[in-house]
Every structure is written in structure tokens, then in C-alpha cells.
Amino acid sequence: MSLRQRPTTSSEQQQPPISSAQSSTSPTSITPTATTPATSIPPSSSTSLSRRALSQTLTSTANLANLLPTGTLLAFQLLTPIFTNNGSCDAATGPLTLLLLLLLAASCLLASFTDSVKSSSSGQVYYGFATFKGLFLFDYIQNPNASDHDLPDLIKYRIRFIDGVHAVSSVLVFAAVALRDKNVLSCFFPTPKHESQEVLDIVPVGIGLICSLLFVIFPTRRHGIGYPITPGKY
Structure with a gap:
């Protein structure tokens, strides 16, 4: 018996591939808003004024440093307790304390007329005392090999009226410092009255306030002894 092959119907329904619908719209590129660059602001006038004020303050402070000689003030702080016996003066220590104060006041007076100059060739600093004819140098020896322009013109360093004002102010400031010292007060004014204490x-x-303002308004041109030389003052 022959088996007949059954015809098979190959009706294959081909389904088209379902492609996911993608949006063809490209993403919008968000461009950042262009910010205008900040314009460079020039340094304000207030900054320059503050710098000038700071420079003027430092210069005034340097001028006040010349008001009282450092050595005189140090000697006063060290010797006053010894001479006054810590404020308990007697017939011997009282005159000695007064003599000490007079010597220190004379030191402040004379220090206002001292000055220093620098040699242009060697850079050596020479110290002197101002006179009406110029600056008299203590430690300068004329070098025959040096030129005539080794030192600045010493006539420019002669005594002026403002030097006398500074000298008197320096003595007054020293007197103010001495009167604020407890040992000096106890020596000369052991039991002051109420009005005297005021x-x-x-x-x-x-x-002290008036003399300090005077030195700030009219600064000294003298360098003194031991202070750095500032060019261009004369």
C-alpha cells in the first residue's frame, strides 16, 4: 500500500518587523545665553586715598619716633627708680633726682640739633651738630684723595627756626613723661592737694598731645644719631 504524501500548505504569513517609532526630532541644543563680560573696573580712588592715608600715618609715626631720643627715655626708665629710691626721696636723693631730670632734658634739647650725612663715595655715615653756619661733623676726617663732592653741602644743615621749636617741644614732652611717672610724683609731690592732683x-x-600734633604737622628734617638717613629731605 502506497502512502500518499499529504500536501502541506506553506502559507506562511510573514509579519513585517515592528520597528519602534522613534522620534526623528533631534534634541534641541540649548545654547547658554551669552553673558557680557564684566568690565575691568580701574582701581577706585578710595583705595588710593586709603593707601596715601596709611603712608602718611606711617610717616607721621616715624616723625614721632624722633620726638624723644630712645637713649634718653631708656636712661630715664632705668635711673629714676634708683635716684628716687622708688619714690621715697630724702634730702640727698631729691636734689640728685632733680639734677638727673635736668641732664636728661638737656639731652633731649641737644639731640634735636644733631644730624647725620652719608658719603657719596664710601657710603660712610658721619654724625654732627647743627650750627648757624652749617653742620659740624664729629668724626669726619678730610681725605686728600677724595673729591670735593664727597659729602653733601653742609650749609644746608644749618640751624633753622623750626629746629628751636622742635627742641622746646621735645623738652616739654620729656617733662610731661616725667610728671606722669609715679616715682617722680611721689618724690616731689608726696601728698598733693585735690587741685594739684587735677x-x-x-x-x-x-x-604731649599738642607737641605730638606739632611734630606731625611740621615734621623734623633732622636724622639725629642712630636713625636711618632718608634721602631728599634737604
């Missing part, structure tokens, strides 16, 4: 409290402070 004068001793107010007058030294007023003298």
Missing part, C-alpha cells in the same frame, strides 16, 4: 593729671597729657 593739674598733674591733665597738663602732661595736654602737653
